[in-house]
Amino acid sequence: MKEPFEQVVRRHGASVFRVCRALLGAGADAEDAWSEVFLAALRSWPELPEGMNVEAWLVTVAKRKAIDIIRARDRRAVPAAELREGHSPHGNPGGEHLGLWQAVAALPERQRLALAYHYLGGLRHTETAQLIGSTPDAVRRAAADGLKTLRRSYHDRESPAEALRADDMPAGRFDAGERPEGAQI
Amino acid sequence: MNPTHWSVRDASDSDALFPVTEAEMAKLHDRLAESAVEQALVDVAYRTVDSPIGPMLLAVTEKGLVRVAFENEGFDAVLEQLSARISPRVLEVPRRLDRVAQELDEYFAGSRRSFDIPLDYRLSGGFRQLVQRHLPQIEYGQTLTYKQVAELVGRPTAVRAVGTACATNPLPVVVPCHRVLRTDGGLGGYLGGLEAKSALLLLEKAA
Numbered sequence A: 001m002k003e004p005f006e007q008v009v010r011r012h013g014a015s016v017f018r019v020c021r022a023l024l025g026a027g028a029d030a031e032d033a034w035s036e037v038f039l040a041a042l043r044s045w046p047e048l049p050e051g052m053n054v055e056a057w058l059v060t061v062a063k064r065k066a067i068d069i070i071r072a073r074d075r076r077a078v079p080a081a082e083l084r085e086g087h088s089p090h091g092n093p094g095g096e097h098l099g100l101w102q103a104v105a106a107l108p109e110r111q112r113l114a115l116a117y118h119y120l121g122g123l124r125h126t127e128t129a130q131l132i133g134s135t136p137d138a139v140r141r142a143a144a145d146g147l148k149t150l151r152r153s154y155h156d157r158e159s160p161a162e163a164l165r166a167d168d169m170p171a172g173r174f175d176a177g178e179r180p181e182g183a184q185i
Numbered sequence B: 001m002n003p004t005h006w007s008v009r010d011a012s013d014s015d016a017l018f019p020v021t022e023a024e025m026a027k028l029h030d031r032l033a034e035s036a037v038e039q040a041l042v043d044v045a046y047r048t049v050d051s052p053i054g055p056m057l058l059a060v061t062e063k064g065l066v067r068v069a070f071e072n073e074g075f076d077a078v079l080e081q082l083s084a085r086i087s088p089r090v091l092e093v094p095r096r097l098d099r100v101a102q103e104l105d106e107y108f109a110g111s112r113r114s115f116d117i118p119l120d121y122r123l124s125g126g127f128r129q130l131v132q133r134h135l136p137q138i139e140y141g142q143t144l145t146y147k148q149v150a151e152l153v154g155r156p157t158a159v160r161a162v163g164t165a166c167a168t169n170p171l172p173v174v175v176p177c178h179r180v181l182r183t184d185g186g187l188g189g190y191l192g193g194l195e196a197k198s199a200l201l202l203l204e205k206a207a
Helices: A005-024 A028-047 A054-076 A080-085 A095-105 A109-120 A125-132 A136-155 B022-038 B075-085 B094-108 B126-137 B146-152 B159-167 B194-206
Strands: B044-049 B056-060 B065-070 B090-092
Touching (some): A005 A028, A005 A054, A005 A095, A005 B022, A005 B075, A005 B090, A028 B022, A054 A125, A109 A125, B022 B094, B044 B075, B044 B094, B056 B075, B056 B094, B075 B090
Antiparallel strands (some): B044 B056, B056 B065
16 A cells, blocks of 8 residues: 555655755755655655665655756856855855855765765665766775765864754855766766 | 653663753653655645643645544554545644634534534545545534435435544534434434534534
């Protein structure tokens, strides 16, 4: 029997949102991608095979939706300066932990993607490697390195609560939802 | 499932490292519900409400109100039943049930005597549905016996089957099976428990 879709949203919503933020930054783009993922999932839900790995499926859909969003964004070709001044229509998007997502955006691409798909999205090393064109061992190393970097820059610095406050971030270094130039997902 | 619970906490330390708040998830859920309704992707919309006889779950299809459930039935189990019987496209969309919730509020406040909402009887078949469709004819504050209802639907010997139809009514309160009693004056059965049944009868007597 197919479980009620609401339970899928409750169970996997937060982890898919983390993946979207790691792929797109903590701005409105991640929220758009999340919505697209769950709308697509709701549409297909009655037909999806029983016993499939739902979270893995959602994460691969998130990847596709994130690619669409980045292509559309690049097509709009908004000058970088304008983009930086733009604010999320949803207000302070990252909340108090905005700085953390900015640090994720600043990670080397391999580490960021390994974190997104394996650590946050729960995909196996092999599945992650397939998705980003790498090897399981490289994924393992990249995810571990990425985590180490984040812990160093956030959790070992001062008290964790202080470190996570967006207000404490050096102004102008990163913007909400910033994605490294030319990054892939 | 606790309708307000989000699995924002991970077994790993990703929750500590990558916090996502309940408020953020609630906002995303609202937006999803709105788009899903717009795109006609929700086959069963539900919400929970508080009432003097405890929390209740209300569910609608495009045809109308399809389920009213009491907490003692287990809301998780009720949602799974709706998923299996109607469609797994089940989503919490409170807005879709605003009118039902309002009429229930008025009923419990004693200011409403009958419900004016479309009903979807699809969860009951055959004789049970026939009986349930007749129940709204019993007026507010009145009661009939199972035997009288059997006569009402033209099957005077089917007293036991009428009892089953009342006990399995998927739309309690709105379809007033609580107004049917045993011939000896006993309460008979009720999905929400006998306490709920007598509370409803008392409410209607007082109003």
